[in-house]
Amino acid sequence: MARSGVSRVDSSDTRERASDEELREQREWLRVTLSSIGDAVVTTDTEGSVTFLNPVAESLTGWTQEEAAGIPLERVFKIVNEETRRAVENPATRALREGLIVGLANHTLLVAKSGTERPIDDSAAPIRGAKGDVTGVVLVFRDVTERRRQERKIQDALAYAQSIVATVREPIVILHHDLRVKTANRSFYQAFRVSPEETEGHLIYELGNRQWDIPKLRSMLESIRGDASPFQDFEVEHDFPVIGRRIMLLNARRVREGDGISELILLAIEDITDRRLAEAELRDSELRYRRLFETARDGILILDAATGKITDTNPFITEVLGYTQDELRDKELWEIGLFEDKGASQRAFRELQERGHIRYDDLPLENRGGRRVEVEFVSNVYQVDHRSVIQCNIRDISERRQLERARVQTEAMADLHRRKDEFLAMLSHELRNPLAPIMNAVHLLGLERDSETAPQQQARSIIERQVGQLRVLVDDLLEISRITTGRIRLHQEDVDMRIIVKGALETVEPLVSQRKQQIAVSLPQEPVWLHGDSSRLEQVVVNLLTNAAKYSDEGGHIGLSLEQEEDDLVLRVADSGIGIAPELLPRIFDLFTQAERSLDRSQGGLGVGLTVAQKLVEMHGGRVEVSSALGKGSEFTVHLPKLPRGRESQRQPTEARHPQLRSFRVLVVDDNTDQADSAALLLQRMGHEVRVVYSGPTALEAAVDFLPEVMLMDIGLPVIDGHEVARFLRQDDRLKNAWMIAMSGYGQDSDRERSHAAGFNLHLVKPFSPRELEEALAAAAGKSSWRSALRR
Ligand code: ADP
Secondary structure (H helix, E strand, O other): OOHHOOOOOOOOHHHHHHHHHHHHEEEEEEHHHHHHHOOOOEEOOOOOOOEEOHHHHHHOOOOHHHHHHEEEHHHHEEEEEEEOOEEOHHHHHHHHHHHHOOOOOOEEEEEOOOOEEEEEEEEEEEEEEEOEEEEEEEEEEOOHHHHHHHHHHHHHHHEEEEEEEEOOOEEEEEOOOOOOOEEEEEHHHHHOOOOOOOOOEEEHHHHHHHOOOOOOHHHHHHHHHHHOOEEEEEEEEEOOOOOOEEEEEEEEEEEEOOOOOOOOEEEEEEEOOHHHHHHHHHHHHHHHHHHHHHHHEEEEEEEEEOOOOEEEEEEEHHHHHOOOOOHOOOOHHHOOOOOOOOOHHHHHHHHHHHOOEEEEEEEEEOOOOEEEEEEEEEEEEEEOOOEEEHHHHEOHHHHHHHHHHHHHHHHHHHHHHHHHHHHHHHHHHHHHHHHHHHHHHHHHHEEEEHHHHHHHHHHHHHHHHHHHHHHHHHHHHHHHHHHHHOOOOOOEEEEEEEHHHHHHHHHHHHHHHHHEEEEEEEOOOOOOEEEEEEEHHHHHHHHHHHHHHOOOOOEEEEEEEEEEEEEEEEEEEOOOOOOOOOOOOOHOOOOOOOOOOOOOOOOOOOHHHHHHHHHHHHHOOOOEEEEEOOOOOOOEEEEOOOOOOHHHHHHOOOOOOOOOOOOEEEEOOOOOOOHHHHHHHHHHHHOOOOEEEEOOOHHHHHHHHHHOOOEEEOOOOOOHHHHHHHHHHHOOOOOOOOEEEEEOOOOOOHHHHHHHHHHHOOOEEEEOHHHHHHHHHHHHHHHOOHHHHHHH
16 A cells, blocks of 8 residues: 555556556455464455455454455454353444544454454554545454553552561551652551551651651662672661660662552561560570579580580589599590499489489599589470580589488487487486485484484584585486476575575585685574575575585685675575686586595585576576685675565564474375385484385375374375375365375476375475475475475
């Protein structure tokens, strides 16, 4: 057609021939062109009947040129809407009708003769004749299946990318090249508490009150705009007004937009605040652990479980084992003395692998320096980074073991001590029993002193003195064992200290006169009241006076004074004796403390007297002091709290401790015949009518027969003991009012209570002096339990 412009004009024939040839040539040119182009071409006449199909059109429609020629175009070129499946108006028809070039509507499917459908893209244009009139239509179309597939692929890929962006937990913002936000994903909105409305279309730096206006981000985005290479792991720390301080890792890259021209910036924001915190915590905890490890007072070894070799050690282990840390590295446990040999070490190792831990409470160890150490060894296996590691904790327990041994020794000592105390208690108790009858017997002899010869008198006074001393010793022994076993109880009442002092003077009188010593006594005129246990206090004074006599030469001087000083009552016992060495003074009140003395131990004593005195005084709320110098004598001062003023006035001084006795019928019962007989003799001498029996059964008989007013009965009788006899007799009306006195070696409160429960009126502890016996009888006369008589 374009060639028509190049036709030449000749003679008419030649012109005709020439124009026929030209026409053929043009047709051929047209045919070849249409056959070789990639688009399908169909032409119609003005009626819309097909006049021509090129090979591509033949293949797409399924019609051949021959078949289609003269057939209406609608049959050959059947098109429907892709979605509605309705017939679409043929563009060729419209081009014919309107004489215009018509483009095809989108989504058109060509239905081929065979029924095959394929998407096409087409256009139609009218063919105009020489006069400009429409002579037909040319329809050009092409198969767009492949293009569609490519488009869909792109769309799918885009949707895929979008869904990834939407679902990742990492906040992502997509920016236009001018840094306005195109969009952002849900994570972004959630993480930074902003809405899509206040985000999309805005400049990133203006978002949320300019909270994204971060200088570092600015420089990063500016440089990515200039340079296409992506930014990776750009760390930014920023204080956001709403969500606080965050540490973020930013990743950005430029991406081409769908139109293939403009570019977008994809900005991924990873909030690593928590990770950083966790890392910091981990570092801290590692540091703490390390510090612990370094400063632990336990030796710690870390071993590789695979090789059994030491990989790490703390400083303390070097102290225990005697190796430096360097020397320990790569060693096995047996090489550093922790196990006897390689075999033992390997056995322990196997056990450790099987059970996960081993423990030896006591592992003997010779350290490098040859020092024997006892260690506690605990070992555990644990996993570190998929590696098995062994930790051994080694504690030097030598000191603890030593302490334990010392404790066992102390306990053994304490046990020995306790048994010694028990032995002393038993011994003193047993010593008392023979003392009582001896004392009674000597007293009896003394009653006959008018008729005795000089040697008799001398012998008697020797016995008297020695028995007196023996008794003091035994009493002290007994007392100390009571004190040490905590079994002492004071029976306190308001007493006049002068009377106590007088009693003590009487007791020591035989010793003092034997030693030809003088006692200068100074007592106040008025009674000196205090609240105390008179027999215990008398014991204190006796002990001090006895010492004064013992540790002074014959003919020496002893001074005793009693005074009132403010709230205290002060008793002083001074002597002109040997005195006490200065080194002994601080310990003088300790149990068994004694000065060096000659082998014959002429002064005797057990070293308990002062201890007893001090303890008793302290139990009364007082104190004892001593001042002494060698060769210059000694002075012991006792301070005791006085009775408060108000209480004193109520008391009437009573000197009369020995009321006049009347004669009683007395039954004496004791299986110790010496004791029984001597007591009976004494009582007879006192003017009483006495009968003696030596057992429980005979006591029962004698009691009914003799009807005693007073009974003096031993508790520890064989067959029927004293308690039983008393209980039985108490049921007899005739003996209901008899005055029953128990005699026992035991003087605990519980012993007294048991006597009382059995029906006794009084409880005398053996050995008792004739004076105590007298007092017990006096109590019978007054029919009142006289407490001091109850006591000893
Ligand atoms: P004992 O007299 O039985 O040895 P004490 O406890 O009464 O026990 O006395 C302890 C020691 O204190 C005595 O052995 C003696 O060495 C010393 N001692 C006590 N009183 C005096 C004193 N008045 N003068 C010198 N030494 C004394």
